[in-house]
Amino acid sequence: MLNEPIQVLALFRNNKIIPLKFVWNKRPFLVDTINFVHEVQNGSVKTVNFAIATKTDAYQISFDTKSLTWRLCDVYTPTSGK
Amino acid sequence: MFTPQPLGSKTIFHIDYDSFFASVEQQANPFLRGKPVIVTGYDIQRGIAAAASIQAKKLGIKTGMPYFKAIEICPTLISVPGDFTKYNHIHKKSLEIFSRYTDLIEVFSIDEAFLDLTKTAELFGGAGEVARKIKQDIAQEIGEVVTCSIGSAPNKLLAKIASELKKPNGFFEITKTNLFEVIDSVKLTDFCGLGPRTEEHLNESGIFSLKNIRETSYDTLEKMFGPARATYLKQVSWGMGEIEVAKLEDKPQVKSISHQHTLEKRTTSMRVIRSNLRRLCEMVAERTRKKGLAGRTIFMGLRIHKGGYIFERTTLRKPVNTGGEMFKEIEKMLKKVRLYGEIRLVGMGITNLTEERNIQLDLFEDRKKKEKILHAYDDINNRFGSLTIFPAELLKADTKKTGAFEH
Numbered sequence: 188m189l190n191e192p193i194q195v196l197a198l199f200r201n202n203k204i205i206p207l208k209f210v211w212n213k214r215p216f217l218v219d220t221i222n223f224v225h226e227v228q229n230g231s232v233k234t235v236n237f238a239i240a241t242k243t244d245a246y247q248i249s250f251d252t253k254s255l256t257w258r259l260c261d262v263y264t265p266t267s268g269k
Numbered sequence: 270m271f272t273p274q275p276l277g278s279k280t281i282f283h284i285d286y287d288s289f290f291a292s293v294e295q296q297a298n299p300f301l302r303g304k305p306v307i308v309t310g311y312d313i314q315r316g317i318a319a320a321a322s323i324q325a326k327k328l329g330i331k332t333g334m335p336y337f338k339a340i341e342i343c344p345t346l347i348s349v350p351g352d353f354t355k356y357n358h359i360h361k362k363s364l365e366i367f368s369r370y371t372d373l374i375e376v377f378s379i380d381e382a383f384l385d386l387t388k389t390a391e392l393f394g395g396a397g398e399v400a401r402k403i404k405q406d407i408a409q410e411i412g413e414v415v416t417c418s419i420g421s422a423p424n425k426l427l428a429k430i431a432s433e434l435k436k437p438n439g440f441f442e443i444t445k446t447n448l449f450e451v452i453d454s455v456k457l458t459d460f461c462g463l464g465p466r467t468e469e470h471l472n473e474s475g476i477f478s479l480k481n482i483r484e485t486s487y488d489t490l491e492k493m494f495g496p497a498r499a500t501y502l503k504q505v506s507w508g509m510g511e512i513e514v515a516k517l518e519d520k521p522q523v524k525s526i527s528h529q530h531t532l533e534k535r536t537t538s539m540r541v542i543r544s545n546l547r548r549l550c551e552m553v554a555e556r557t558r559k560k561g562l563a564g565r566t567i568f569m570g571l572r573i574h575k576g577g578y579i580f581e582r583t584t585l586r587k588p589v590n591t592g593g594e595m596f597k598e599i600e601k602m603l604k605k606v607r608l609y610g611e612i613r614l615v616g617m618g619i620t621n622l623t624e625e626r627n628i629q630l631d632l633f634e635d636r637k638k639k640e641k642i643l644h645a646y647d648d649i650n651n652r653f654g655s656l657t658i659f660p661a662e663l664l665k666a667d668t669k670k671t672g673a674f675e676h
Binding site for chain 1: 355359411653654
């Protein structure tokens with residue numbers, strides 16, 4: 188599982204967070220679909236996890252609502268899992 | 270003597286997600302869609318299929334099947350470790366969706382619920398329309414890959430049967446008109462409370478369907494099974510079942526709190542077993558205190574790799590709710606245990622629960638001081654996450670997540 192800081196361009200609208208684009212290792216990725224969103228509460232910190240897809244790949248990114256930082260958590264590939 | 274009662278006029282839904290854990294993973298990861306997938310524990314090779322995708326089920330892979338067997342059936346099978354944060358999130362979201370249509374919602378499990386729509390279905394255009402709307406809400410707010418099957422009937426027994434009849438993503442209604450046609454064609458063991466032993470016993474007497482049970486006299490059934498079981502069989506055969514759906518806020522009282530953990534490596538080392546149980550004690554204690562409870566009976570289970578289970582329990586004179594107190598009892602149990610193989614799973618829990626305020630003060634114990642320490646301990650863990658602060662004995666324990674249970 189990755190846990191790398193990323194930069195994200197996101198829209199905050201109607202109590203919803205919509206990630207539009209992220210930059211990882213200086214490479215930009217355009218978000219095409221948000222497949223799944225789930226929130227996790229760990230102590231007083233809430234993170235919002237987004238399973239997103241670009242035109243070719245899929246990723247899980249998360250937003251820490253306390254530190255206001257974004258991280259890339261997982262890269263899904265056609266052989267994800269074992 | 271048994272007299273059948275007519276079916277009432279209630280509208281009860283049983284909503285059951287299709288291949289729940291697997292379809293959630295397929296929703297999150299588009300590369301898993303349309304493929305045979307199983308969801309397992311963290312240790313995939315030694316695990317079992319906690320859930321199988323619709324595609325895996327079509328190949329004959331069933332929930333509960335060991336991984337090695339499943340991979341024999343389908344060498345291209347994909348297994349993914351379960352992520353309960355996702356499943357719990359959907360569970361909560363689902364209850365929010367269901368509550369738009371009724372306030373009578375009874376949670377049956379993480380992926381199943383009963384809804385009483387008797388007074389509200391017509392407001393939304395009838396049972397079929399409510400089912401369609403719920404499915405639409407789930408597709409829009411959770412995802413299109415996560416689907417559910419809905420059964421509608423005048424009671425919970427029949428609603429549960431109905432939800433099984435058009436899987437996946439179906440809706441089926443059992444009414445007075447189609448009642449016997451439907452239930453007479455369903456396998457006996459598909460009904461709640463009718464297991465393979467009862468079926469075998471019935472088959473030996475030439476009873477193979479609910480129709481046969483209806484035609485058999487109550488006295489004959491009573492001779493075979495006793496009065497309570499005979500009455501139940503008769504009720505089921507006439508489609509009679511429970512009609513009360515509890516309100517969401519009327520949660521049943523928790524009877525036990527437990528945790529179990531599959532070890533990262535199989536072991537015979539008492540040091541490893543001990544430290545993992547110590548960690549579980551801390552986790553169970555934290556949850557017990559969060560609920561304002563304490564318990565008198567502590568139990569422990571060790572699963573042997575090659576089969577078998579060691580189970581020990583002890584009941585104390587007064588209730589406890591700290592990890593240290595629980596572990597003191599676990600240690601006594603461990604001293605009695607004779608390991609006859611490698612251990613792959615450890616578990617412990619507490620039952621015989623009572624309100625924390627009922628703990629009697631001990632004349633020789635400084636309870637106030639203990640409470641202060643516990644409050645500080647819980648405050649830190651509540652703020653920064655479970656087990657942020659922990660006893661030094663836990664340094665050697667596995668750090669991965671464990672399964673939590675509440676009954």
